[in-house]
Amino acid sequence: MGAFNIPVIVGSTRRGRQTPKVARFIQRRLAERDGIESDLLDLAQYDFPIMEERLRQRDDPPPGLTEFSERIAGADALVIVTPEYNSGYPGVLKNALDHLLPEYRRKPVGIISVSAGPWGGLSALTQLRQVVLSLGALPIPAKFPVRQVQSSFDEEGETEDPAYEKSAERFIDELLWYTEALAARRALDSG
Template identity: 40%
Template sequence: MRQLMVVVGSTRPGRAGLPIARWFTGQAESHGGFDTTVVDLAELALPLLDEPAVPRLGQYTHQHTRRWSALVDAADAVVLVTPEYNFGYPAALKNAIDYLHHEWHHKPVGFVSYGGVAAGTRAVQQLKQVVTTLRMLPVVEGVHIPWHPRFIIDGRFRPDEATAQAAVAMLDELVRVEAALRGLRVAGEPAPVAAGSPPER
């Protein structure tokens, strides 16, 4: 069975991302297209990027990086659960993405976003610029939740029908796109950059 990694992108206490991610994980398990793993960045506790070598070299010196690398490498598809902070996405999520390079390549990515009237979509548009640089492919379908606190009751996210249908549509598309990209992942990575190329810092 193909592996879907759901990433909880907010780390602040009281975040809505945790109940929303738990709900989406239940949707994914019911859907049956993937085995699902949840990674909570608050529990992963990555420090601000602290690897001396650039991520594309894969020369990791810290156990927390190697652990994160193994989690992402095992995933065939990714869903990022993100709030919108000041028209953008959380710094913790950008930090987690930036730790790695090849592990992200040729994987489909979906977004579950939440916020006010914009439902987190401005954060998603910025994230798409980042993930496409890492050769990920965002699917068009997404789950965007406006005024999300009204759906959280006793610590559980209870969506309306439109939100539940959006989750199914996104999961369907992740299954299709993952199958299309699988050959690129199996083919392996391009040759390393030649010696003397400018460093990435």
């Protein structure tokens, strides 16, 4: 079996956004593991328009959507890094996710929530789990809430807080467990 492909979705497009710092951190920690390939899927770079119809119902896909679909379809698992806005996930993330459906099926999804406050965006994380289930994917039980992101991570996505390093280890271990389990089951289907 080749390396597992686990892209990281950057769920914030805000000017001056902080979420990419955490996305870079987890992407690097994933890619450092043997047997994992990981890169960033940055919604700010895709710049999808408001969803008019799912990709599979359209013959005029917006720029980037077919490539985004192929990246999700080719993934063994996903990490979504979401900011918390007004106790939820941002509309731009939901808009992007809603363009696709079969691409997510039976894939484990790890959610990292990012907030400027002391609670780590747990409301956004909990709500996004419901959405992930509706997409046919499997939110993993591990949580990864990031508090006070403006001071806990630098621009390069590094942190001096050992608790985040520990959380990342546990989070990736768990994501990998589900990724391996589901890949083994999928291999049975493909004979």
